[in-house]
Amino acid sequence: MISLRASDHIPQLSIDCVIFGFSQNQLKVLSPKLIFKGDFWSLPGGFVRQDESIDQAARRILEERTGIKDIYLEQFRVFGETDRSNLSFWDRLTELNGEAFVAEHFNRKELEWITKRFVSIGYYALVDITKVIPVKMEADASVEWYDIQNLPPMIMDHNQIVAAALVSLQQNLDQKLIAFNLLPETFTMNEVQQIYEVVLNKTLLRSNFQKKILDLNVLERLEKKFTGKANKAPYLYRWAQ
Amino acid sequence: MISLRASDHIPQLSIDCVIFGFSQNQLKVLSPKLIFKGDFWSLPGGFVRQDESIDQAARRILEERTGIKDIYLEQFRVFGETDRSNLSFWDRLTELNGEAFVAEHFNRKELEWITKRFVSIGYYALVDITKVIPVKMEADASVEWYDIQNLPPMIMDHNQIVAAALVSLQQNLDQKLIAFNLLPETFTMNEVQQIYEVVLNKTLLRSNFQKKILDLNVLERLEKKFTGKANKAPYLYRWAQ
DNA sequence: CCAAAAGTGTTGGTAGTACACCCATGC
DNA sequence: GCATGGGTGTACTACCAACACTTTTGG
Numbered sequence A, B: 001m002i003s004l005r006a007s008d009h010i011p012q013l014s015i016d017c018v019i020f021g022f023s024q025n026q027l028k029v030l031s032p033k034l035i036f037k038g039d040f041w042s043l044p045g046g047f048v049r050q051d052e053s054i055d056q057a058a059r060r061i062l063e064e065r066t067g068i069k070d071i072y073l074e075q076f077r078v079f080g081e082t083d084r085s086n087l088s089f090w091d092r093l094t095e096l097n098g099e100a101f102v103a104e105h106f107n108r109k110e111l112e113w114i115t116k117r118f119v120s121i122g123y124y125a126l127v128d129i130t131k132v133i134p135v136k137m138e139a140d141a142s143v144e145w146y147d148i149q150n151l152p153p154m155i156m157d158h159n160q161i162v163a164a165a166l167v168s169l170q171q172n173l174d175q176k177l178i179a180f181n182l183l184p185e186t187f188t189m190n191e192v193q194q195i196y197e198v199v200l201n202k203t204l205l206r207s208n209f210q211k212k213i214l215d216l217n218v219l220e221r222l223e224k225k226f227t228g229k230a231n232k233a234p235y236l237y238r239w240a241q
Numbered sequence C: 001c002c003a004a005a006a007g008t009g010t011t012g013g014t015a016g017t018a019c020a021c022c023c024a025t026g027c
Numbered sequence D: 001g002c003a004t005g006g007g008t009g010t011a012c013t014a015c016c017a018a019c020a021c022t023t024t025t026g027g
Helices: A055-068 A089-096 A099-104 A109-115 A156-178 A189-200 A208-213 B054-066 B087-097 B100-104 B108-114 B156-176 B189-202 B206-215
Strands: A009-023 A024-034 A045-049 A072-081 A119-126 A140-147 A219-224 A237-238 B009-023 B026-034 B045-049 B071-080 B118-124 B140-147 B219-224 B235-239
Touching: A009 A156, A009 B009, A024 A055, A024 A089, A024 A189, A024 B219, A045 B219, A055 A072, A055 A119, A055 B140, A072 A089, A072 A156, A072 B071, A089 A099, A099 B219, A119 B140, A156 A189, A189 A237, B009 B054, B009 B189, B026 B189, B045 B054, B054 B071, B054 B118, B071 B156, B108 B189, B118 B156, B156 B189, B189 B206, B189 B235
Parallel strands: A009 A119, B009 B118
Antiparallel strands: A009 A024, A009 A045, A024 A140, A072 A119, A219 A237, B009 B026, B009 B045, B026 B140, B071 B118, B219 B235
16 A cells, blocks of 8 residues: 555645756656556656655655755746646556556545645756666656656656756756766766757867866866777866865 | 635645836835734735636736736745744734734634645746736735835745845846836836846946847837936837837 | 877957947936 | 937957867777
8 A cells, every 4th residue: 555644745735856867978867657557657756744845855755766865956847737636647547457456555535635636846856877776666667767858658747847847957057057966976078068968959069168168167177087999088077166 | 804715725835926016216026014913014925726727826916916917927936944834923913913803804714724834936027017006905904115125024934035036037137038027118228227237236338238138129119208308318119029 | 100089279250348429408 | 518318339358169280099
């Protein structure tokens, strides 16, 4: 039985997290898939306990899924249309899995609580994908990274939430210098550029990009990185603010 | 008796609106003062009905207070600390006005509903101050414009909400070209500059400002405005997008 | 020595800043 | 005429895009 402990939480208010990671020159989003029949993907989300702030709730949800405590987090928008509810998703779930099967996992009171209209606060997070060990929750069949250009169809308006998060990320990339949160402790300039290119969805001139980033004076240059490739070894950099 | 019709609304979720206006070379914020003893100022706010979206709720609240239908509106942040509740305000209210007086205006069920912890969605609005006729609601003693630099002390965290709204307005001023929403249909270039100066809190060079705004190609130049003053008559402009 | 990628330098255009100059108007 | 504020023009600077050149490395 999946417990929501409804009474401990603020009703009709949820949090949805778009967790961005970067690997293989692709921007990725973490998405759990539910155990039920029917290919239900979603965003990692949850509810706000009465005794925690909304930021704390978002951090708790992120830590539950990724195991990481200090995560870069940004609240980017609230989704509050009148038709935002789990109801149609739930109908389809029941249709495909049978009333009895669903009843095994949720009691009636919780079902009533969770199928109401929900206002959802959208957060996006930037993580070093190498540090994340995706954690399956009770109702998860899998928790995987998906290319943002190739996301599975998600329940409710979660695909739109991802799209809105990406727009917000694009706007903040230069202004808040947050790209480095997607990288490990040390990285090469080429890796930074790849993030900029894939987030902004356009190619950048290498020489100009290098100059621009170095002129920010936020990076510390370390020793060179031996790659074993037939070219000059690139420097490693570290965020030094 | 002030009716909240609690059951029709999403519990523990509120909307607070920072309504910006511009006059006498000052940025103003609209703030109602409550009828009760004790100088309680607040932001125009309200709750979200089950049958309306959060944007619709914000528009309804704004229309109730200003009488204007088409208002420029921007959702800028959610405030969700655990200690966000009306409780301490309510205690002070009761202390100053007496239990009996408060009981005249609110029944117990509503009191219980309204003194819970609330998560509040912050919106800011830009209005042509000449079109606004501030409307007093049931519990309002007055609804006045206050200079943003000289706001009265407000209940809860409303002063901080105003501060956050101003930061957001500053960031969006150039990017979204929203300053014109604070002006009447036609205006002079000097009026636009005054808005920029008071919002950004710095002086700008007149000649460069004029060039920058005109180069945006978003204004239509109309006939000259006769001011009766001892100087060249300025052009009138109109937003032409 | 060559290809490939990294690092740095040079050039030209554009946008922003500071300031100068002229124009209209009422006293 | 003169002070005042409005409109436009000019020089200087800073930044950014495009491209060229040099350096390092493995084969």
